[in-house]
Amino acid sequence: MGEPVRVSIVAQDPILEAGTRASLQCHGDIAVALSGERAQVAVMMVDRVAPQVMHAVRAGREADQRQEVVLVATELAAGDAVQAFAAGIRGLLRRSECTAERLASTVVAAAAGDCTLPPDLLDGLLEHGQGADARRPGADGVPAPGGSALSERERAVLRLVADGRETEEIARELCYSPRTVTTVVHDVTRRFHLRNRAHAVAFALRAGLL
Known part of the structure; x- marks a missing residue:
């Protein structure tokens, strides 16, 4: 400790x-x-x-x-x-x-x-700023959410993030290293032009990816 x-x-x-x-x-x-x-x-x-x-x-x-x-x-x-x-x-x-x-x-x-x-406030993050931008193709050619998908690993990590789990807890439950968990969240936020973990979960829920 x-x-x-x-x-x-x-x-x-x-x-x-x-x-x-x-x-x-x-x-x-x-x-x-x-x-x-x-x-x-x-x-x-x-x-x-x-x-x-x-x-x-x-x-x-x-x-x-x-x-x-x-x-x-x-x-x-x-x-x-x-x-x-x-x-x-x-x-x-x-x-x-x-x-x-x-x-x-x-x-x-x-x-x-x-x-x-609180989980019920996650959607509010998508009604502002980059939430709208994330629905359009980005500069790197990533398609809109309707045509995008998350890997099983990304879904598993984001589900636990949505449950309020910390990085160490997620790593233990999924048998990943904490670094892997951090990398997965970072990759999702970068790919869809999101701001942070909470925004990533809101995006995935709203797009029906979780």
Whole structure:
């Protein structure tokens, strides 16, 4: 086991902050950062994905590009995933679905550079930006999704990504190396001009490839 992921917690409600701190401290892969200590991941507890929240996220990432952000919101609308990932957020969770284990796994995934969000919000990523471009033939001649296919290995990896599994878990389940899993996801995102893991899963679901 390597060094634990250092996490800071931002919440207006001190009771909510204390509860979140206690749940994360019980996880062996996570250490809650002390005041003034740099954190690799910031967990923000908010009511909704409001403009002022996105402004705070962008300001924080400009101040420290190495810090990732996991956002836990009471309310999440259909288009919130687009705003959140555009602002640089790595993890997006509903408070009602945020168990201690799910939050911890999202934090660890964010520290590793992976994206996590509720499955029902994946489609929203395809309604914006490169999602529309991915439906057209790319510069390298890749056909539109209707005429494209994923290999069995790519499907297997993306199914587990869609289930919220981390790279190491996927590698163990499929008997691949973590490097192979990373390469598979990278190949899919590059081939279809997608932005990240979450976008790749949304693309595959929407195109009927999974």
